[in-house]
Amino acid sequence: HHHVLNANARNVGAAVEQRQVQPEEISWQRLSDYCSSGGYQLLADCREGRVNIEALKKELEHAGLRGLGGAGFPTFRKWQAVRAEPGPRYAVINADEGEPGTFKDRYYLEREPHGFLEGALVSAWVVEARALYIYLRDEYPGLRRVLTEAIAELEAAEIVAPGFIILRRGAGAYICGEESALIESLEGKPGKPRHRPPFVAQKGLFGQPTLVNNVETVYWIPRIHAQGADWFASQGRHGRRGLRSFSVSGRVARPGVHVAPAGITLNELIEEYCGGMAEGHRLLAYLPGGASGGILPASKADIPLDFDTLQEHGCFIGSAAVIVLSDQDDLAAAASNLLGFFADESCGQCTPCRVGTEKMLTLLERDTWDEETLQQLARVMADASICGLGQAAPNPVLSLLRDFRSELAHSNLIAKG
Ligand code: SF4
Numbered sequence: 201h202h203h204v205l206n207a208n209a210r211n212v213g214a215a216v217e218q219r220q221v222q223p224e225e226i227s228w229q230r231l232s233d234y235c236s237s238g239g240y241q242l243l244a245d246c247r248e249g250r251v252n253i254e255a256l257k258k259e260l261e262h263a264g265l266r267g268l269g270g271a272g273f274p275t276f277r278k279w280q281a282v283r284a285e286p287g288p289r290y291a292v293i294n295a296d297e298g299e300p301g302t303f304k305d306r307y308y309l310e311r312e313p314h315g316f317l318e319g320a321l322v323s324a325w326v327v328e329a330r331a332l333y334i335y336l337r338d339e340y341p342g343l344r345r346v347l348t349e350a351i352a353e354l355e356a357a358e359i360v361a362p363g364f365i366i367l368r369r370g371a372g373a374y375i376c377g378e379e380s381a382l383i384e385s386l387e388g389k390p391g392k393p394r395h396r397p398p399f400v401a402q403k404g405l406f407g408q409p410t411l412v413n414n415v416e417t418v419y420w421i422p423r424i425h426a427q428g429a430d431w432f433a434s435q436g437r438h439g440r441r442g443l444r445s446f447s448v449s450g451r452v453a454r455p456g457v458h459v460a461p462a463g464i465t466l467n468e469l470i471e472e473y474c475g476g477m478a479e480g481h482r483l484l485a486y487l488p489g490g491a492s493g494g495i496l497p498a499s500k501a502d503i504p505l506d507f508d509t510l511q512e513h514g515c516f517i518g519s520a521a522v523i524v525l526s527d528q529d530d531l532a533a534a535a536s537n538l539l540g541f542f543a544d545e546s547c548g549q550c551t552p553c554r555v556g557t558e559k560m561l562t563l564l565e566r567d568t569w570d571e572e573t574l575q576q577l578a579r580v581m582a583d584a585s586i587c588g589l590g591q592a593a594p595n596p597v598l599s600l601l602r603d604f605r606s607e608l609a610h611s612n613l614i615a616k617g
Contacts, residue, residue, distance in 0.1 A: 226310050228346050231353040234314035240359055242422045243318050246325050251425075253279075253326055260421070263429035264441035264462075268304075269294055269377070269414030270489070270518035272507035275421075278411060281401040282327045285409035291329035292386065292405060292412045293320050295336045295343075296370050296377040299490035300541065301521035304445035305415035307457040309343050312419070313350040319418030321360065327411045331366055335382050338370045374545035378587050379412040380404075381547065392547045393587035414519075416445055437461035437468075438504040444517075446505075448474055450524035451481040463504040466496075469522065481526035485604070489518030491538045492592035495531070495599035514598055531607055535596040536564045542593040553590025556581040560597060569613045571601060 234240070245251040257276040267273040282289060297305040308316055324332040336344055347367055354360045368386060370376050376385045380394035383405050394400075404410025420443075424432045433441045440463025449455045453475035460473055466486055470476060477483055483498040488505055494515030496503070503509060510516050525534065543557035556577055563574055578594035585591045600608060609616040 226342050226346055228310060228350070229312050229314060231314055231350070231357060234312070234318075238426060239314055239422070240318055242425045243321050243325070243359070246322055253283075256322075256326070256421075256425070259425060259429045263420075263424045263432040264436075265417065265420055265424060265432070266442075266507060267414060268416040268420075268445070268519065270299065270492075272517075275413070275417055278401065278413070279323075279326050281399075282409050282411040285402055287328060287409070288330040289327045289409040289411065290405040291320070291324035291327055291332045292379075292383065292410055293332070293334045293415060293418065294377060294379060294382055294412055295334055295340075295415045296382060297337050297340075297415070297519075298370075298374040298377040299492065299519045299521055300538075301447055301449050301487065301490045301523045302519045303447045304457050304520070306340060306343065307445065307447075308416060308419045309340075309346065313346050314354075315422060316415055316419045317347075317350060317354065317365070319421035320365075320413070322421050323411060323413055323418050324364075327409070329411065330408075331364055333366045333368060333386055333405065335368050335370055335376070335386060338372055344369065373547075374541075375547045375587075375589060378589065381587070382412070383410065390547075392549045393589075395586060435461050436463050436506075438463040438465070440504055440506045440509070444506070444520045446473075447519070447521045448524065449522070450486075451478045451483075451526035451529070452476070452524050453478050462506045463509070465504060466501040466522065466524075469505070470501075470524065474524075477524075477526065481528060483524065484527050484529060485525045485531060487521070487523040487525070487596075489516050490521035490523070491541055492516075492588065492595060493518045493521075494595040495525075495534070495603070497603045500603070514595070514602060531600055531604055532564070532611060532613055535600055536561065538596045539564060539593065542589060546589060546593075550584070550586045550590060552581045552584040553586070553593065556585070556590065557593050560594065564597065567612070569601075569608070571614060574601065 260276045265275045320332055351365050355362045373391050375381045376391040378393050379400055381391040385391040400410045400412055402409055435443045442462045443459055444462045446458045446460055448458055452470055458473040460469055485495050485497055487495050488510055496515055505517055539561045543561050546553045546557050548554045560577055574597055578598050581594050582591050608614045
């Protein structure tokens with residue numbers, strides 16, 4: 201079944217280095233080590249009244265912490281929205297990490313599961329959650345073992361009540377990374393995005409107000425508190441604030457997770473963090489936000505990479521999955537591959553996306569591209585799809601038609617000139 205394919209391993213023109221880490225290979229920071237370096241102090245301070253919600257909210261606002269799963273919504277505002285609703289409430293962690301090219305959550309979970317768990321428990325405390333659910337990507341079996349053991353450590357140490365943290369497995373569907381589909385899946389139903397409103401902050405899990413956060417977002421909470429909001433905020437570059445965990449793959453010398461200033465440009469990221477381009481490769485294009493965030497040309501590799509900064513170029517950073525393509529990659533093939541991915545992963549409940557992704561794939565496979573039909577179809581999909589999958593699916597094609605006209609003409613896909 202195609203849904204069990206590892207979406208991260210899909211070839212989008214550049215090979216994404218991927219191997220399964222076996223549970224016994226993972227060496228993670230145990231509870232005792234985490235605690236001896238000040239771990240779980242913030243949680244204790246919250247529970248015992250030494251830190252209050254207002255102060256913590258101000259800290260995160262000042263730090264500029266935003267939803268790092270891709271939406272970039274300010275974290276403190278999400279807290280406010282959920283707290284404004286009457287309880288009981290739930291807290292849910294999105295650990296589905298299905299955006300192609302994204303592997304930063306895995307990076308943190310493999311190393312510091314307790315840093316993540318403390319942040320998750322603080323978030324649950326903020327909204328007085330009845331339970332904390334973690335929805336874990338099923339293609340991360342090693343991490344399931346790590347988290348199961350880390351949660352058992354917490355229960356044994358009586359830091360958390362038995363059963364309060366519930367670890368659930370995904371089933372390999374990309375769409376379950378969308379928060380309302382994730383909640384449907386948690387409820388035991390097929391993962392289909394819900395119409396909004398109501399938003400999950402109002403009616404989420406089991407119809408109750410629900411706080412949904414990405415793994416990395418909550419990971420930063422104890423670190424920001426320990427090192428200071430000023431410290432985090434001052435890490436940005438080119439007028440941006442904070443750090444971003446870029447999952448870099450493709451034609452660079454050193455792919456991997458690179459924690460770098462928000463607002464860094466691609467050129468800077470490649471030079472300072474990735475050891476330059478891979479031997480013999482020249483930068484042609486890059487995907488700033490996995491499969492969904494569009495494709496930018498080498499001539500636009502000096503734009504600050506952050507939320508909001510790529511909008512005018514029809515792109516977005518999303519989960520900061522940067523895929524670097526070179527002169528040895530075929531852009532049209534990459535676009536078809538991405539459309540194939542969206543067509544496979546469409547949940548099928550709305551026509552613009554279900555039919556549109558298939559139709560667009562067919563149009564891309566022709567010897568000459570029908571630009572007008574592609575543009576019209578893209579508009580319908582963007583305007584009328586229920587969720588981000590269908591809305592973003594045309595992005596790779598729109599990017600090529602906008603910024604790579606000479607390459608397309610060179611392949612005779614569009615007319616020259
Ligand atoms: Fe499902 Fe696609 Fe519609 Fe989203 S846009 S609800 S994935 S059919």
